Amino acid sequence: MDMTGGRWRTSTRSSGNGGACVEVADNLPGRILVRDSKDRAGGTLAFAPAAWSTFVDTVRR
Template sequence: MRSLDLTAAVWHRSSYSNQDGGQCLEVACGFTAVIPVRDSKNPHGPTLAFAADGWSSFVSAVKDGAVGA
């Protein structure tokens, strides 16, 4: 497994995040093959990297109501 350099990543918080910052995730844009995702409450903690096509399928499923919260 190779390491992903996220030092220059620009993170965007979910529009579903509340004002208190609870249960939020952030996504870094600008990567072609993967989508880095992290917990906004722990920005220096672990990051998950999803294949771009897998992430797109997941987001579509959530929008369609196929994945519950």
């Protein structure tokens, strides 16, 4: 899977705890990428946009 060009960001709700959070790249067509900010080279999860949206909506509730 080509992840070139992913613009990674952390949540605005992330605390200043040394980067212990996840990063999301949502600018690539057809997929949302998620990785651990402490281990950026350790692996990346990919989600379909609809699945990611469902997850985020569920967490917000």
